[in-house]
Amino acid sequence: MVYCGQCGTQVTEGTKFCPNCGAAIEEYTGPSTQPASPLQEYWTNRDATYACADPAAQAVQPVQPVQPVQNIPQNHVNRQQEEQSIQDLIRYFSEKQRQYNEYDAISEALYQPRDRAHKALLVWGIILMAIPLLIGFLVLLIGIAADDVGSGFGISLIFFLLALPGFFMIFGYVRQNNRSKAAYQYNDTRFMKLTDELVQHYNNYGYCPIGFEYSNPSVLQTILNTIHGGRADTAKEAINLLLDAARRQNKRAFAIQRAQSARAAAHGAYPPAAFCATAFFTR
Numbered sequence: 001m002v003y004c005g006q007c008g009t010q011v012t013e014g015t016k017f018c019p020n021c022g023a024a025i026e027e028y029t030g031p032s033t034q035p036a037s038p039l040q041e042y043w044t045n046r047d048a049t050y051a052c053a054d055p056a057a058q059a060v061q062p063v064q065p066v067q068p069v070q071n072i073p074q075n076h077v078n079r080q081q082e083e084q085s086i087q088d089l090i091r092y093f094s095e096k097q098r099q100y101n102e103y104d105a106i107s108e109a110l111y112q113p114r115d116r117a118h119k120a121l122l123v124w125g126i127i128l129m130a131i132p133l134l135i136g137f138l139v140l141l142i143g144i145a146a147d148d149v150g151s152g153f154g155i156s157l158i159f160f161l162l163a164l165p166g167f168f169m170i171f172g173y174v175r176q177n178n179r180s181k182a183a184y185q186y187n188d189t190r191f192m193k194l195t196d197e198l199v200q201h202y203n204n205y206g207y208c209p210i211g212f213e214y215s216n217p218s219v220l221q222t223i224l225n226t227i228h229g230g231r232a233d234t235a236k237e238a239i240n241l242l243l244d245a246a247r248r249q250n251k252r253a254f255a256i257q258r259a260q261s262a263r264a265a266a267h268g269a270y271p272p273a274a275f276c277a278t279a280f281f282t283r
Helices: 038-052 074-111 119-145 149-162 164-204 217-228 235-266 273-282
Strands: none
Touching (some): 074 235
């Protein structure tokens, strides 16, 4: 159907002018076509999709919960950072590994009981030397009093020779004691020199998260293994674990030592003091 655009009168197709108002009838060509916007295309396609889809498929689907992002545990991150820090320390302090080994050996020697000469050497040396000398002098005096100096001197000489073992025992005691003192003084001097050298190397690192007493690379490696094995998260925790283990081990070793000493005393395993003199000749 065609209508007049001026008065709205319905006219037949092909009419050029309106019979009512005489206005020219323009052929209707439909609305002007313009390209659809993206938003219009979206809604058009959405309506078409829902119109053609199966009504059963248009049921509302349950909303799936959003899965949280899996983050790395903070303690794991801290442990990795701690391991990297300990590895840096190991590389730095390994430059002085030889000095650290010598430092530990001398420290152990200094803090253990000093290897003094056994006093039995001195006591029995004095006894074994004094008795023959005393007898020899008495024999010599008796010979002089009896106007038999030659015979008295000969017998006295035998007793003087019998005093030689006691003299050697006293000499061995003095020599061993002097050697022990000299070794102790050398170790003490060397220990102080190594301490100054290693402390200076420690201070040159700048900020160090551990104390100087734990800066030995072998100790640092043990700390690193403790952290890497998951027994500790920080160097401080690892050090506390190692100290506790060392205390338990020392207590166990002390208990074993006391038990062995008790068994030895019960069975009379300690040699008499006289046999300690052989230590001088067997060294």
